[in-house]
Amino acid sequence: MKYSFFNDYSEGAHPNILDALRETNLNQETGYGEDSLSLQAAELIRNKIGNSKAAVHFVSGGTQANLLILTSMMKPYESVISADTGHINTHEAGAVEATGHKIEAIEVQDGKLKSEPIKELVDLHQDEHMTKPKVVFISNSTEVGTIYSRGELEELYHLCQKNNLYLYLDGARLGSALCSPSNDLTLTDICSMTDAFYIGGTKNGALLGEAIVITNTKLQEEFRRLIKQKGALLAKGRIMGIQFLELFKDDLYFNLAKQANEMAIMLNQGIGKLGYKFLTDSPTNQIFPILPNSVIEKLKEMYGFYVWSKVDKNNSSIRLVTSWATKKEAIEDFITDLKSLT
């Protein structure tokens, strides 16, 4: 295989992170996330988002972050609203349901929730024989590469405030979203217009680690007990603190995301020039070109990627993902090879 575009976690970590691990390796630190490095990293993140009261916790993956935050937000009879394409509704093996809660899936085309169908669902569920919706779950960037605008987030947030719903944002690929050319959101916006969100590290240069940020102070109480209960409290929590310190101290996090986006844009433009269309209008590091099935078969022999969905009898969309580690040469090769197959 020439190159894998399967995902943005095919490589290890940015070298700075490995250096930091080595430098701090023999320091004796307190366990379970109360080490000096994690405490510093949390403080650094609070500064970046401009909210000194936010609680910051590091966990090792996105499914873990999602199930922890959602569990902390709902009573047994409450449910979470998600786009039908939402990660929690598709690729988390029923993690949310395993904590006892229903996901109310709303059909969408571009991965994004709009306020109108949420409102209808909430109205319908006044019936006490139904679950009571309590949380709106969104991803930014979404599972199909699209992003929310400031106006869109604002509309959702106002709807949630008005209907006594929490708004939670899954930021597995938040770096790519915020560094996209079409983005008009800031970390501070997200912080002030959600009740909780997480900043994804694993898909943007870390070995592992997602930074959960809980801005709604009512949701902060005893969150560490929940982390412990779900098996998500690492004994050597320092590993995640170290990484987020590196990622946020000199904007490495955003630089890596920009690099991933640039590679995606290059790939996008190259494919577009060959006359192909895309499944969604993605300004981030996941793109979904639509190609003839025969071309896909041949590309598969050279590159790694997922076939995403059937578009019609002869064509399918594929998913190509770039990362901070993707090299320009890989993009050029792919375009050249695609051209020769066209």
Place this chain on the structure above:
Amino acid sequence: MKYSFFNDYSEGAHPNILDALRETNLNQETGYGEDSLSLQAAELIRNKIGNSKAAVHFVSGGTQANLLILTSMMKPYESVISADTGHINTHEAGAVEATGHKIEAIEVQDGKLKSEPIKELVDLHQDEHMTKPKVVFISNSTEVGTIYSRGELEELYHLCQKNNLYLYLDGARLGSALCSPSNDLTLTDICSMTDAFYIGGTKNGALLGEAIVITNTKLQEEFRRLIKQKGALLAKGRIMGIQFLELFKDDLYFNLAKQANEMAIMLNQGIGKLGYKFLTDSPTNQIFPILPNSVIEKLKEMYGFYVWSKVDKNNSSIRLVTSWATKKEAIEDFITDLKSLT
């Protein structure tokens, strides 16, 4: 603080592990534990335990390993039997109950389960208004530093076989147990006399990682879906594979455990020579000397450790833990300081 004896996860990882991380860092690997490094590490472990049919999975912590394995073993009305001092019964914030299952705690003095009270409990629970015991949970070494002999494990295993119970061994500190001078068990014994166990990495030189070994083939099916559902499937699973490869390729795992034990023995003998008694007869890397409260207060100003339990009005037991990274000088200092306080 001169030195922390709080636990065996105060430092980072053995340097070989950091080297291996660096060497493999930019290789593109498959995600979610299906990378070449994890596959090799699993194969290496199957060889070490002499069981080619065992399923091996890597997860990031002990609570996670425990809740995953126990969940896979029980139907909703089934329960797990544990010593009252068992980690699942005390320090996992209700992780097992959160998956819906009762822990049947049996009072013990030395951290170890015996067959007689298990048998009585099983008999009592024939009553269908009670939970039905299905798993026996043991730790080796135990939470109070003691270890199971071959004969003791055999007796438990036969009891389990006879009563249609699974036997599961928590090996958070399995290295220290197997490398203790009084040990007569081998990895192969454990493999043939349990249905599942895990080999702890975090407390024996890894950054993070526990190797779950499922020997009962009936319990192997779809275990990865369970790992995913509980948020325990790391996107960059390679990190754990790399570490277990390092730990097991040249017996580094056992060498590190021996070193931790030697430091504990030295500490144990030094304290014993000063005339102090111990709460339990621990041949592993956790020891529990009983000291006057006044002495404990002064030691606390110099060393990190937990006060474990009140013994009488004037005396308490403390827990001292050594690791592969503990230096001889720290032990010597501690003994010298204790002597001057005696």
Place this chain on the structure above:
Amino acid sequence: MKYSFFNDYSEGAHPNILDALRETNLNQETGYGEDSLSLQAAELIRNKIGNSKAAVHFVSGGTQANLLILTSMMKPYESVISADTGHINTHEAGAVEATGHKIEAIEVQDGKLKSEPIKELVDLHQDEHMTKPKVVFISNSTEVGTIYSRGELEELYHLCQKNNLYLYLDGARLGSALCSPSNDLTLTDICSMTDAFYIGGTKNGALLGEAIVITNTKLQEEFRRLIKQKGALLAKGRIMGIQFLELFKDDLYFNLAKQANEMAIMLNQGIGKLGYKFLTDSPTNQIFPILPNSVIEKLKEMYGFYVWSKVDKNNSSIRLVTSWATKKEAIEDFITDLKSLT
């Protein structure tokens, strides 16, 4: 209000049942469903369905029956497939999810599941990051009054057998379904083509009580412990035994269902003659006429019923339910009043 067509549980029980309660009242019986009356009733049902190995349990309601049976069928990562209109997916307040399992909802028009979309869903869920479908849930009659034919059930059952899925039938209104003029299924058919089902008593003449029938012997083990755990084991289980004895000893169950159906047919024909259409083609005791909103408003002043769904700007469907206790006069009045509003 002249008459309530809200549901088929507005009245108490058939008088024979009250008589039987009185006659047996002071007999001392064993508790928790092991009384002589429940044992006889279970045996009677086994005879009726022609399966001497079926396990029969009585519980007090449909949601309880559903959550118990489904819980007994699934491992933590497994899910149940249902029509989007299925009772478990809409009006059980998240009962199934509260036991930890996802419901995979398939959009349908007539309340009935077909094999094709089930097959597609199962294929898609080969992905181990998704839940694993394990049960197909159907209702007969469905939530919109339709029924399964013998051929349809057979097709589903074969699909399930081939794909290692359980087939479970919710029979809250099984009497009405089996006694419908268009029905070609028998209790024996259902027994041989499902893994479990329940025979609804509450909606067909009982005070309370549903008879769970588990035909797949692998699913029978320790089911009483599960009933106890979910709070569904009545101390005076005799109450349910008595009722099912009455309902099944002289085919009272079927006679009551026929009576309910006859009233529905009369209502259906009367409304049809006035020129109105129906949302579904229901041959059972729930019918869904489509009426102008203005007519509905006026009917509401005289009769009890639910407005079911908006059909277009000016028209909605309503749900009218008849029961064994519905009187011919109520039907005649309704038709007369509707006529005068038309």
Place this chain on the structure above:
Amino acid sequence: MKYSFFNDYSEGAHPNILDALRETNLNQETGYGEDSLSLQAAELIRNKIGNSKAAVHFVSGGTQANLLILTSMMKPYESVISADTGHINTHEAGAVEATGHKIEAIEVQDGKLKSEPIKELVDLHQDEHMTKPKVVFISNSTEVGTIYSRGELEELYHLCQKNNLYLYLDGARLGSALCSPSNDLTLTDICSMTDAFYIGGTKNGALLGEAIVITNTKLQEEFRRLIKQKGALLAKGRIMGIQFLELFKDDLYFNLAKQANEMAIMLNQGIGKLGYKFLTDSPTNQIFPILPNSVIEKLKEMYGFYVWSKVDKNNSSIRLVTSWATKKEAIEDFITDLKSLT
């Protein structure tokens, strides 16, 4: 068998209840507990306890009441403290754990919790790796027949208030407790010194039914959704309303309890006069005489009862339960037969 002393639910219901069922049988009522009879019964109970803001819900059994109330009181990491003999800890097949919560069992001799060990447990659980105790569960009368005095309840309630714990009282046999000669508690006391409790109907003359009373208004919200979710919302909720109306309109509830207690006292005195001791000092309708095993064997041929516990090599305690339906003759026969065996 001459007579069964197995339990207080061997017979059906008090005849008045059967009469009331018949009288109201054909009235059309709203479903799911919103019928006029249930609403009246709830109001009647609010009057009896002197609290117009209490929420009253009827469910069909004690395990159901316990799991519903406890679930509504706890966040995922919280736990409930119970005597080790508490019903939730022994004979509910893990119902509470199945909702995800640990039961912290405290060893007791007389079935009653005292404040000192609760305080110790709460202090120990400050450790965030442990569950956080949130509810104190007590039964009155207890599982071994004893009762709480006003002073004892007050002490527990103050402890709970001070430590931010809820106090919940299981009143499966509350009638017998309150009507005991040694009792100094009133329904009003219980109402003002607990956050929730239930008044048991099943064991005191009803066919089925327990009245949950939630006095803490913070716990009242959306409780009906929870009842629905757990399968505990009866379609014909009227059945329970009717019964509690009968039981409370003319103090029938207390008269039946007194009658049961009188029979127990008679049995107690008769056995005591023969020189036998008792396991506990029970002033209620369950008594636990200690008898020679040889005598027990012979009694078993004539009477129904449970052997409760082994006292020494030759003697065991048995449990004898009386009810509103127990006849004086049965007591006299038992004493006579025991005398002849002595």
